[in-house]
Amino acid sequence: MKKIDPSLLAIAFSHKKLCTRCGTCVGVCPTRAISCDEDYYPVLNPEACTECGLCERTCPGGRVDFKQLTELTFGHRHDTHAFDGHVQRTYVGYGGDDKIRKQGAGGGVITALLWDLLNRGVVDGCVVTRIDPQQPWRGQVYIARSYEALRESQQSKYMIIPVNEVIQSLLQLPGKFAYACLPCQVHGLRLYLAENPEFAKKIHVIIGLYCASSLEPFVAEEMLACKGIPFQTVKNFNFRGGQWPGRIRAILKDGRIKRLHYSNFKDGAINYLTYLYSPERCQTCIDGSAEFADISVSDAWTRDETGKYLFESHSKLIARTDLGVTTMLEAISCGALIAEDVTQSRAYKTHKLHTVKKGMKAPLRVARLHHEGKVAPLYDRAAPRASRADIWAERVESAIMALGRRRSTRMPLFKFLTSRYGTLFVKIRQWNKSRKYRNK
Numbered sequence: 469m470k471k472i473d474p475s476l477l478a479i480a481f482s483h484k485k486l487c488t489r490c491g492t493c494v495g496v497c498p499t500r501a502i503s504c505d506e507d508y509y510p511v512l513n514p515e516a517c518t519e520c521g522l523c524e525r526t527c528p529g530g531r532v533d534f535k536q537l538t539e540l541t542f543g544h545r546h547d548t549h550a551f552d553g554h555v556q557r558t559y560v561g562y563g564g565d566d567k568i569r570k571q572g573a574g575g576g577v578i579t580a581l582l583w584d585l586l587n588r589g590v591v592d593g594c595v596v597t598r599i600d601p602q603q604p605w606r607g608q609v610y611i612a613r614s615y616e617a618l619r620e621s622q623q624s625k626y627m628i629i630p631v632n633e634v635i636q637s638l639l640q641l642p643g644k645f646a647y648a649c650l651p652c653q654v655h656g657l658r659l660y661l662a663e664n665p666e667f668a669k670k671i672h673v674i675i676g677l678y679c680a681s682s683l684e685p686f687v688a689e690e691m692l693a694c695k696g697i698p699f700q701t702v703k704n705f706n707f708r709g710g711q712w713p714g715r716i717r718a719i720l721k722d723g724r725i726k727r728l729h730y731s732n733f734k735d736g737a738i739n740y741l742t743y744l745y746s747p748e749r750c751q752t753c754i755d756g757s758a759e760f761a762d763i764s765v766s767d768a769w770t771r772d773e774t775g776k777y778l779f780e781s782h783s784k785l786i787a788r789t790d791l792g793v794t795t796m797l798e799a800i801s802c803g804a805l806i807a808e809d810v811t812q813s814r815a816y817k818t819h820k821l822h823t824v825k826k827g828m829k830a831p832l833r834v835a836r837l838h839h840e841g842k843v844a845p846l847y848d849r850a851a852p853r854a855s856r857a858d859i860w861a862e863r864v865e866s867a868i869m870a871l872g873r874r875r876s877t878r879m880p881l882f883k884f885l886t887s888r889y890g891t892l893f894v895k896i897r898q899w900n901k902s903r904k905y906r907n908k
């Protein structure tokens with residue numbers, strides 16, 4: 469078999485643990501020498517590889533150069549070092565179309581923005597994801613070109629989908645496209661846009677999702693197995709189905725809906741899932757807000773003093789670039805997006821836990837792993853100053869997440885935590901949260 473110099477290849481071929489499974493290497497390879505295995509890790513066909521080095525240069529797995537990405541996105545090299553990144557304007561809102569709003573994870577704002585661009589003919593298609601109709605426990609990327617096709621993409625699929633593999637198809641297609649994706653996928657895409665200026669002309673706008681962590685692509689399969697639901701009976705899978713903030717549930721072919729947790733998405737299962745199913749690479753990821761998107765979107769988890777959510781079915785939007793601001797204002801002016809400008813209001817500085825996770829624990833973990841001689845991504849951002857409590861918090865979180873690496877510990881734990889008895893933990897967490905809000 470032909471030997472390829474690993475230093476010319478994307479990180480999965482030398483350090484698999486560092487691969488985010490963003491799909492960039494699959495999408496950009498000019499000879500289609502890379503494909504995905506069943507867990508979406510890249511696989512190389514050495515005979516087809518010409519050692520051009522493109523997959524290495526566009527891979528965001530092993531290192532992320534924030535200054536370089538800042539220059540590619542904003543035209544200067546000043547890194548903010550802040551969790552929210554570069555911000556021009558902040559809005560809170562929801563989709564103007566009632567169907568889009570109701571079906572969205574957080575008010576359907578991403579779909580509202582995409583539909584507005586498609587409807588006005590600014591773009592010819594949108595890169596989005598959906599539950600795979602053939603295997604309704606997995607996600608897949610596709611290009612939506614109509615209202616109906618876009619609505620199929622709604623809802624967050626909290627699991628790995630190698631979105632950037634779609635670059636392979638986009639290269640063959642005429643027209644302009646809008647692109648919705650996670651922070652690591654934005655990194656890979658920005659690096660490729662810089663490599664291929666002709667392709668860059670096709671990508672009109674990048675909408676990024678906030679991301680505390682994705683989950684292993686087999687998470688839905690294991691949840692169904694835990695609850696004894698046969699795969700062949702499943703028609704669809706929702707992480708946030710029904711009334712906001714939604715519930716994890718399976719829709720069966722006979723029309724029945726099976727809830728996979730007693731509590732709702734936000735207060736219940738997602739907290740366990742992000743411990744038990746968080747991929748190792750996500751545990752060392754420090755971009756939580758899609759810092760290099762034109763517009764970033766997150767849930768608007770702002771609460772009042774009693775701990776009650778202020779904005780049901782809303783999302784927070786951050787416009788980072790001039791294009792991001794224009795896209796948002798155009799959608800607002802034609803009613804596609806109903807949104808309030810909250811740029812000056814401190815009340816909208818949400819995501820406290822997310823900021824700690826990505827701004828403190830993840831960089832501390834990266835520094836610790838490097839210190840222990842283990843592999844971890846390289847960043848041109850140093851870890852923040854940490855207290856003894858921060859250092860312990862990182863260690864404890866890492867130890868809990870290690871329990872999720874083996875199926876033999878993961879499955880029984882998940883089964884217990886999502887059972888009737890596990891709701892006790894949900895109640896304690898809710899009580900603790902509302903106590904904190906009351907004491908504010």
Ligand SMILES: Cc1cc2nc3c(=O)[nH]c(=O)nc-3n(C[C@H](O)[C@H](O)[C@H](O)COP(=O)(O)OP(=O)(O)OC[C@H]3O[C@@H](n4cnc5c(N)ncnc54)[C@H](O)[C@@H]3O)c2cc1C
Pocket residue numbers: 571572573574575576577578579580595596597598607621622623624625626627628629631648649650677678679680681682683765766767768783784822
């Ligand atoms: C893995 C993941 C982690 C997230 N973590 C956070 C978080 O920590 N904090 C937070 O505030 N928000 C997070 N979000 C974003 C949040 O869940 C909502 O997606 C967001 O508020 C937008 O809601 P919406 O109603 O506007 O989107 P909708 O109108 O429902 O559209 C959803 C859009 O997201 C895209 N999408 C869904 N799943 C994926 C995926 N796996 N990969 C790439 N694109 C996808 C769809 O293609 C679609 O375009 C996360 C989303 C994902 C997918």
Ligand code: SF4
Pocket residue numbers: 478479480481486487488489490491492493494510523526527528529530656
């Ligand atoms: S480009 Fe993405 S999928 Fe490919 S090796 Fe790098 S991180 Fe993994």
Ligand code: SF4
Pocket residue numbers: 476477478496497498499500501502516517518519520521522523524
């Ligand atoms: S041909 Fe180039 S892009 Fe494709 S695998 Fe080889 S080095 Fe990577």
Ligand code: SF4
Pocket residue numbers: 488650651652653679680681682749750751753754755
């Ligand atoms: S946590 Fe980071 S590496 Fe993981 S999916 Fe989200 S953006 Fe990508």
